[in-house]
Amino acid sequence: MAMAIPIPSRQLFINGEWREPVLKKRIPIVNPTTEEIVGDIPAATAEDVELAVDAARQALSRNKGKDWSSASGAFRAKYLRAIAAKITERKSELANLETIDCGKPLEEAVWDIDDVAGCFEYYADLAEGLDAKQKAPVSLPMENFKSYVLKEPIGVVGLITPWNYPLLMATWKVAPALAAGCAAILKPSELASVYVLKFY
Numbered sequence: 001m002a003m004a005i006p007i008p009s010r011q012l013f014i015n016g017e018w019r020e021p022v023l024k025k026r027i028p029i030v031n032p033t034t035e036e037i038v039g040d041i042p043a044a045t046a047e048d049v050e051l052a053v054d055a056a057r058q059a060l061s062r063n064k065g066k067d068w069s070s071a072s073g074a075f076r077a078k079y080l081r082a083i084a085a086k087i088t089e090r091k092s093e094l095a096n097l098e099t100i101d102c103g104k105p106l107e108e109a110v111w112d113i114d115d116v117a118g119c120f121e122y123y124a125d126l127a128e129g130l131d132a133k134q135k136a137p138v139s140l141p142m143e144n145f146k147s148y149v150l151k152e153p154i155g156v157v158g159l160i161t162p163w164n165y166p167l168l169m170a171t172w173k174v175a176p177a178l179a180a181g182c183a184a185i186l187k188p189s190e191l192a193s194v195y196v197l198k199f200y
């Protein structure tokens with residue numbers, strides 16, 4: 001059974017800071033076990049999405065991309081591993097929140113958190129592997145031409161994730177996006193967002 005722990009009150013996290021939604025709307029959080037309203041989450045609208053997209057575009061081009069999108073995979077991997085370590089450190093707290101938020105048994109929530117940390121580690125490995133694959137030559141039948149493969153992030157990505165594995169499914173999208181050097185805008189499920197808002 002989940003412990004009674006405080007439900008964090010959160011705003012939208014945009015451009016590195018917590019911001020109230022433009023239209024100031026909130027959505028109640030219902031604990032599925034007791035059907036009690038235990039808090040609320042911010043309700044983003046199109047106005048907030050515009051702000052998030054602008055911020056994400058700026059983040060990608062900051063310092064001519066050197067800060068993130070064109071940084072090495074090894075550089076990005078350090079952040080992914082740091083996230084994995086923080087998740088493991090806070091496993092108990094996060095598992096309890098997930099159980100309160102989406103109603104799954106605590107034991108399953110604990111497995112999910114281990115999976116989340118493992119997923120960030122997995123994509124950290126892939127990010128490191130990217131560096132060796134950059135500019136891999138492609139053989140051509142003509143000697144006058146050279147060709148190579150350049151792996152680049154696609155840019156800003158929008159990630160819509162479900163309620164049933166709140167942080168794990170967010171991680172399945174966030175970790176590869178970050179490993180590739182994208183800037184991600186995450187829209188977790190309105191039915192189970194506490195846990196995701198708490199962590200990210």
Ligand SMILES: NC(=O)C1=CN([C@@H]2O[C@H](COP(=O)(O)OP(=O)(O)OC[C@H]3O[C@@H](n4cnc5c(N)ncnc54)[C@H](O)[C@@H]3O)[C@@H](O)[C@H]2O)C=CC1
Nearest residue numbers: 159160161162163164165169170172173187188189190191
């Ligand atoms: N549910 C799962 O176990 C898994 C889901 N996924 C992926 O996660 C994503 C969501 O999964 P579902 O199972 O559909 O979850 P779901 O039914 O919980 O989520 C649907 C979400 O989409 C949102 N949504 C629907 N239309 C929207 C729109 N026009 N604009 C913004 N948000 C909108 C809803 O608000 C809701 O939060 C999909 O990409 C799916 O492939 C991947 C693996 C497993």
Ligand SMILES: NCCCC(=O)O
Nearest residue numbers: 112115164165168169
């Ligand atoms: N449909 C989500 C599956 C999650 C998992 O394999 O752990």
